[in-house]
Amino acid sequence: MAPEVKLSHTAAMILQAVNAGYVYGFSVMEMTGLPSGTVYPAMRRLERDELIRSQWEQQSIADTEQRPPRKYYKLTRTGKVTLESSRKRYPLLAKLIPSEQEERV
Amino acid sequence: MTLRPALLFHLLCLGVLRSASLLVPAHQRAEWWMEWRSELWHVRQSCTPEQGISWAAEREVAAFCFGAFQDALCLRAHFGQRRIPHATTTGSATQCLLLLASMVALGFVSALLLPGVSAILHQPRYRDAQNLMLIHDAHYSAESVPTISADQFRSWKKRRQEIFDGFAFYQVRKESVSSASHSQTSLSIAHASSNLFGLLGQPMWFASTDATTHSVLPRLILSDAAWKKEFGGDPHISGRLVQVGSNTAVVSGVVPEGYWRLPGKVDAWLLQPDAELASDGTGFVVAHLTLSTIHARWGASWHMSAPKPDGSVDDFSCVSLTERTRGPGDIFLFTIFLAALALPATTSLPLGEYRLPSRRLSWSTRLRRWTFLASKLALLLPIVYLVSLDLAHLRAAIDPISSEYIQLVSSFSICLFGLRWALRDQRQRCPVCLRKLTNPARVGQPSRSFLAWNGTELICIGGHGLLHVPEMPTSWFNTQRWLYLDPSWDVLFAESGLAAASYF
Numbered sequence: 254m255a256p257e258v259k260l261s262h263t264a265a266m267i268l269q270a271v272n273a274g275y276v277y278g279f280s281v282m283e284m285t286g287l288p289s290g291t292v293y294p295a296m297r298r299l300e301r302d303e304l305i306r307s308q309w310e311q312q313s314i315a316d317t318e319q320r321p322p323r324k325y326y327k328l329t330r331t332g333k334v335t336l337e338s339s340r341k342r343y344p345l346l347a348k349l350i351p352s353e354q355e356e357r358v
Numbered sequence: 359m360t361l362r363p364a365l366l367f368h369l370l371c372l373g374v375l376r377s378a379s380l381l382v383p384a385h386q387r388a389e390w391w392m393e394w395r396s397e398l399w400h401v402r403q404s405c406t407p408e409q410g411i412s413w414a415a416e417r418e419v420a421a422f423c424f425g426a427f428q429d430a431l432c433l434r435a436h437f438g439q440r441r442i443p444h445a446t447t448t449g450s451a452t453q454c455l456l457l458l459a460s461m462v463a464l465g466f467v468s469a470l471l472l473p474g475v476s477a478i479l480h481q482p483r484y485r486d487a488q489n490l491m492l493i494h495d496a497h498y499s500a501e502s503v504p505t506i507s508a509d510q511f512r513s514w515k516k517r518r519q520e521i522f523d524g525f526a527f528y529q530v531r532k533e534s535v536s537s538a539s540h541s542q543t544s545l546s547i548a549h550a551s552s553n554l555f556g557l558l559g560q561p562m563w564f565a566s567t568d569a570t571t572h573s574v575l576p577r578l579i580l581s582d583a584a585w586k587k588e589f590g591g592d593p594h595i596s597g598r599l600v601q602v603g604s605n606t607a608v609v610s611g612v613v614p615e616g617y618w619r620l621p622g623k624v625d626a627w628l629l630q631p632d633a634e635l636a637s638d639g640t641g642f643v644v645a646h647l648t649l650s651t652i653h654a655r656w657g658a659s660w661h662m663s664a665p666k667p668d669g670s671v672d673d674f675s676c677v678s679l680t681e682r683t684r685g686p687g688d689i690f691l692f693t694i695f696l697a698a699l700a701l702p703a704t705t706s707l708p709l710g711e712y713r714l715p716s717r718r719l720s721w722s723t724r725l726r727r728w729t730f731l732a733s734k735l736a737l738l739l740p741i742v743y744l745v746s747l748d749l750a751h752l753r754a755a756i757d758p759i760s761s762e763y764i765q766l767v768s769s770f771s772i773c774l775f776g777l778r779w780a781l782r783d784q785r786q787r788c789p790v791c792l793r794k795l796t797n798p799a800r801v802g803q804p805s806r807s808f809l810a811w812n813g814t815e816l817i818c819i820g821g822h823g824l825l826h827v828p829e830m831p832t833s834w835f836n837t838q839r840w841l842y843l844d845p846s847w848d849v850l851f852a853e854s855g856l857a858a859a860s861y862f
Contacts, residue, residue, distance in 0.1 A: 301436060
C-alpha cells in the first residue's frame with residue numbers, strides 16, 4: 254500500500270477546489286484567494302505526485318468561444334483518496350469550498 | 359476602451375511572462391508559455407473593465423504575471439538540470455542579518471580593491487578650506503572655466519587688500535616633459551605662482567628641503583599618477599632636472615592622490631615667480647579670505663566688484679572651496695538626513711497593530727523584535743556608505759565633482775529604498791519568532807467595482823499568529839493587524855508535514 258501523502262491545508266484546499274469544479278488555474282485562485290505564485294507551483298507538485306492530471310481543452314471549443322484554449326485539471330483516483338483523508342484532517346475544508354454534490358444537498 | 363494604454367499594459371505583462379519563461383527548462387517552455395498566455399487572456403477578461411483603465415485591475419493582472427516567476431522556478435527545481443539558488447528573501451532573522459553582514463563585507467572588500475575609494479578615504483584636507491575662495495569672472499556661470507589672466511592676478515596682488523590676504527594663480531597647458539632618463543611625453547602642466555601650495559596648505563611627499571641646489575630654477579611638483587606612470591614611482595625623484603617645454607625645472611615633490619580638488623586636470627605644477635607667468639591665455643585665481651566676522655557672514659558664494667588691469671571695474675564671483683573639498687562622510691550624512699525626511703512620503707512608518715494577548719509576551723521577546731529592527735538599520739548604514747563610494751569611484755578617471763554627484767544620488771537612493779525595505783521586512787515577520795510570514799491568502803468577497811479583495815492574510819508557520827493586511831486603508835482598519843494565537847491553535851501546526859515543506 255502506497256504511503257499516504259500528507260497535504261498542507263493550502264494544498265488540500267487547492268485539491269478540494271479542483272474537485273469542486275474549479276478546473277482552471279485562475280478559477281482556483283479566485284476560489285481560494287491564493288496568489289498565482291502559490292497556486293500554479295502547487296498544482297505542478299500535485300501533478301508530479303499524480304494527485305491531479307492536466308489536459309488541454311479542444312481547440313474547436315476555444316475557437317467557437319473565440320478565446321485561446323486553456324489547460325484544465327482533474328483529480329486522479331489517488332487524488333480523490335488523498336482528498337478524502339485530507340477532509341478528515343481539515344474538517345472545515347468542505348465548508349470552505351463545497352463540492353457540487355454537497356451544494357446540491 | 360482606450361487602445362493604446364491597454365495594449366501597452368498587455369505588452370508589459372507579456373514581457374514579464376516571457377522573462378519568466380526563460381527560467382523554464384527548454385523542453386517545457388513552449389507549453390508553459392502557451393498556458394500562461396492563455397490564462398493571462400482570461401485574467402484580463404475577468405479583471406479589467408471594458409472601457410477605460412483601472413489601475414487596481416492592472417495591478418492585479420501584474421501580480422498574476424509576477425507569480426509566473428515562482429511557477430517557472432518550481433518547474434526548474436523539479437525538472438531542470440540545475441537548481442537556482444534562493445531568489446527570495448531569507449526566512450529567519452539570523453539569515454537576514456547574515457545576508458546584510460555579507461553585503462557589508464562585500465562592500466568593504468570592493469572599497470579596498472578600488473584605488474579611487476582608498477584615495478578618497480585617505481585624502482588630506484586643505485588648510486582652512488572655507489576661507490579659500492575661487493575667483494572667476496561673473497559673466498561666466500561655471501567656475502571651472504578659466505577666466506582670469508595673469509596680468510589681472512598681478513594687478514590684484516600689487517594693490518592694498520582689505521578682503522583677501524593672499525592670492526595664487528595657475529594656468530593649465532599641455533607641455534612636453536622630458537628628462538635625462540625618460541623620453542619626452544605630453545602632460546597637463548599648471549603654470550602656477552610659487553605660493554600656490556603654501557596657500558592651500560598642501561602636504562607633499564619627497565619635498566626637497568635643500569634650498570641651495572638649483573634654487574634659481576622653477577620647481578616642478580608632480581601628481582601621484584604622473585610620478586608613478588612617467589617616472590616609475592622613483593623615491594629619489596626630488597632634485598631631478600626635467601625639461602618642461604622651454605623651461606628647465608627641478609622636481610621638488612609629489613602631491614598625494616586625490617588632493618587636487620581645484621578646476622582642471624593637472625599632471626604636474628610648475629611653480630614660477632609671478633613675473634614669469636605668461637600673460638596670454640586665462641587661468642584660475644585662488645584667494646585666502648582675511649579672517650573676520652563680517653566675512654564669515656558672507657556665506658560660501660558672493661559677488662564683488664574689482665578693478666581690472668586697464669583701470670575699469672568688473673564683476674567677479676567668489677566661490678568657497680568648501681563645496682569642492684567636502685569629504686565622503688559629509689555627503690553620506692547629508693543623504694541620510696534627506697532619506698529620513700523623504701521616507702514618510704514614500705511609505706507608511708507604523709509597523710502595524712500588535713495588541714498584546716491575554717498571556718503577555720516576555721520582555722525579552724519584545725526587546726528582541728526591536729533589536730532586530732535596530733540591527734537591520736545599523737547594518738544598512740555601512741552598506742549605503744560603502745556601496746555609494748564604490749559606485750562613485752568605480753573608474754579612476756572620473757573627476758571629483760562627478761564622483762560626488764554619483765555618491766550623492768546613489769547614497770540617497772540606496773538609503774531610501776533600504777529604509778523602506780527594512781520597515782516592510784519588519785512588517786512581514788512574526789513578532790514572536792521573527793520568521794517571515796507565509797501562505798498569503800486573499801480574504802473577503804471580491805468586488806469588481808472597487809478593489810478585488812478586502813485584504814490579505816498571512817500566517818506564521820510556528821503558529822504564533824495571523825497577520826491581516828487591508829487592501830485599502832479605511833477609518834476602522836487603516837493598518838495591518840496582528841492576531842496572536844493561543845496554544846489551542848497548536849494542533850494545526852504541531853506536525854512537521856503541516857509546515858508544507860514539500861509544497862511551499
